[in-house]
Amino acid sequence: GESVGLHLPTLSVQEGDNSIINCAYSNSASDYFIWYKQESGKGPQFIIDIRSNMDKRQGQRVTVLLNKTVKHLSLQIAATQPGDSAVYFCAENGDFGNEKLTFGTGTRLTIIP
Amino acid sequence: GAGVSQSPRYKVAKRGQDVALRCDPISGHVSLFWYQQALGQGPEFLTYFQNEAQLDKSGLPSDRFFAERPEGSVSTLKIQRTQQEDSAVYLCASSLNSGGAARAQYFGPGTRLTVL
Numbered sequence: 001g002e003s004v005g006l007h008l009p010t011l012s013v014q015e016g017d018n019s020i021i022n023c024a025y026s027n028s029a030s031d032y033f034i035w036y037k038q039e040s041g042k043g044p045q046f047i048i049d050i051r052s053n054m055d056k057r058q059g060q061r062v063t064v065l066l067n068k069t070v071k072h073l074s075l076q077i078a079a080t081q082p083g084d085s086a087v088y089f090c091a092e093n094g095d096f097g098n099e100k101l102t103f104g105t106g107t108r109l110t111i112i113p
Numbered sequence: 114g115a116g117v118s119q120s121p122r123y124k125v126a127k128r129g130q131d132v133a134l135r136c137d138p139i140s141g142h143v144s145l146f147w148y149q150q151a152l153g154q155g156p157e158f159l160t161y162f163q164n165e166a167q168l169d170k171s172g173l174p175s176d177r178f179f180a181e182r183p184e185g186s187v188s189t190l191k192i193q194r195t196q197q198e199d200s201a202v203y204l205c206a207s208s209l210n211s212g213g214a215a216r217a218q219y220f221g222p223g224t225r226l227t228v229l
Contacts, residue, residue, distance in 0.1 A: 032215045043117070043204055043220035044156065051214075089155050093215035098169055099144055099208065101218060103155030 012110045019080050021107045023073040023090035030094035034101065035064060035075045037086045044089060047075070077109075085111045115139070117221035119205050125227045126195045134190045134224045138207030145188050146206040146218055147180055156204055162188060163210075174199075195228045202226070 013019045025033075031052040036044035050057045050064045050073075057064050063076040073090050087108050091101040118137045126132050138145050144163050148156035149172075159178070160170040164185035173180070177196075182188040192199055202225050206218040 034217060036220075041222075043206075043222045046217050046219055049217050091155075096214060099210055099215040099218075100146065100158040100161055100169060100172070101148075101156075101215070102158070103148075105153075105155050 009105070010108045010110070012112055013080050014112050015082060016079055019075075019077040019084070019109055021075045021077075021088050021090075021109065023075075023104055025071050025073065025090075025092050027092065027094045027102075028071065030071075030092040031096070032093040033064070033066060033073050034091045035062075035073075036089045036091060036103075037084075038089065038106070039086045047088075080109075080111050082111050082113060085109060117205055117207055117219055119203075119221040119224050121224060122222060123225050123227075125229065127229055128195060128197060130195050131191065131193045132195055132226065134192075134203050134205075134226070136188045136190070136205030136221060138186065138188070138205070139219060142207035142209055142219075143185075144208045144210045144218075145182055146208075147188070147190050148204040148206065149174075150202040150204055150223070152201075159190070159203075192226075195226075197228050200226055200228045 034049040035047040038044045048059045048064050061078045065074045087106040089103050089106045091103045120135045146161040147159040150156045158172040160180045162182040177193045179191045202223040204223045206220045208216045208218045210216040
């Protein structure tokens with residue numbers, strides 16, 4: 001069936017460096033994507049979203065890139081900080097009129113001091 | 114303003130017991146969602162409401178799972194005759210959306226259910 005997945009399950013990055021977390025999706029009808037951050041014992045926290053009519057969107061220290069040709073999504077975090085350590089999920093929606101999200105399995109990001 | 118709240122935060126049930134999990138969405142949010150998250154996995158969709166209408170319940174694992182949102186605000190997820198495989202974190206989310214294209218969903222802290 002259609003799914004959203006991640007290339008790398010774990011990622012370790014030096015504090016201050018930039019992080020890139022990748023996500024592949026298989027539903028070509030997907031037109032809305034969200035990145036969430038989840039810390040241990042907490043619910044997913046919204047980071048940034050993007051619609052399929054865009055290929056890039058920037059927030060505070062984060063950038064999401066969407067490549068519809070290869071069905072690939074990435075989250076870039078600039079100047080990573082210890083507080084960025086968490087599991088990151090991409091999620092997608094591909095059914096207009098049905099708002100449910102399909103999540104990937106997540107990437108654990110560890111910031112090395 | 115206040116975010117999504119869920120209660121209880123932790124629930125331990127003996128196999129066969131019924132449980133009820135509560136979700137208070139962000140005030141004014143039209144859509145409300147329930148997801149189940151197994152350990153080490155991403156959230157899996159269970160069901161969602163637009164106001165009091167349950168628009169999709171395709172993710173509910175069995176007829177032991179039931180959700181309601183009678184007044185279009187607070188929602189309750191009920192699990193009857195709990196089984197060990199029901200052990201998971203149950204997440205509630207809400208969004209401003211009133212139909213059409215999906216929008217950002219904001220999650221509560223979840224209820225961790227352990228069935229012994």
